[in-house]
Amino acid sequence: xxxxxxxxxxxxxxxxxxxxxxxxxxxxxxxxxWYRQDPGLGLRQIYxxxxxxVTDKGDVPEGYKVSRKEKRNFPLILESPxxxxxxxxxxxSRGLGGRGNTIYFGEGSxxxxx
Amino acid sequence: xxxVTQMEGPVTLSEEAFLTINCTYTATGYPSLFxxxxxxxxxxxxxxxxxKADDKGSNKGFEATxxxxxxxxxxxxxxxxxxxxxxxxxxxxSGNTPLVFGKGTRLSVIA
Numbered sequence: 001x002x003x004x005x006x007x008x009x010x011x012x013x014x015x016x017x018x019x020x021x022x023x024x025x026x027x028x029x030x031x032x033x034w035y036r037q038d039p040g041l042g043l044r045q046i047y048x049x050x051x052x053x054v055t056d057k058g059d060v061p062e063g064y065k066v067s068r069k070e071k072r073n074f075p076l077i078l079e080s081p082x083x084x085x086x087x088x089x090x091x092x093s094r095g096l097g098g099r100g101n102t103i104y105f106g107e108g109s110x111x112x113x114x
Numbered sequence: 115x116x117x118v119t120q121m122e123g124p125v126t127l128s129e130e131a132f133l134t135i136n137c138t139y140t141a142t143g144y145p146s147l148f149x150x151x152x153x154x155x156x157x158x159x160x161x162x163x164x165x166k167a168d169d170k171g172s173n174k175g176f177e178a179t180x181x182x183x184x185x186x187x188x189x190x191x192x193x194x195x196x197x198x199x200x201x202x203x204x205x206x207x208s209g210n211t212p213l214v215f216g217k218g219t220r221l222s223v224i225a
Contacts, residue, residue: 033212042217096210100146100165103213107157
């Protein structure tokens, strides 16, 4: 079954404590990305990757890092989380080339920074 | 880059009412257009999509037509149900560009 898997699904952490949200897809997709969802702001892209070792900033990259060492994995790293990073995070993937390729989303990770 | 302007909500309708949620976009090249739905407490699900001008995407009674001349992709449903209560997102991408979302429209359907 085609899947994007994120972990953890729910996390409460304290300001400044480094954390990583993992994302893995089993569809051999080239493109992966991270979004955050906040009330009234919709979904905003944090970082994206077109392939292994290729990453680019999205609209709201400040305070986040990513890496793409393997095609299937695209972890999101918060080196020093702050309360304004409390949000719902989604990982997504899709194949490149062609038109209308379906974007697959993970189930979301609820992150609270206190 | 690509952008999406979506009708802001919230929208409250009675059961069996007609629904329209407006969506317009700006994009280069030949964009693909999507509607996603997010039910309370859940993730994002693809509702429908269209990949070229005049295509009509449809699913679960919802429809949207890719109108290149007006750069629009409005979502419609003839008769909404309580179970349609959710947040709806319009989205677009062109070629290998990132998927860009509108801000979402919250729909509440009351019995």
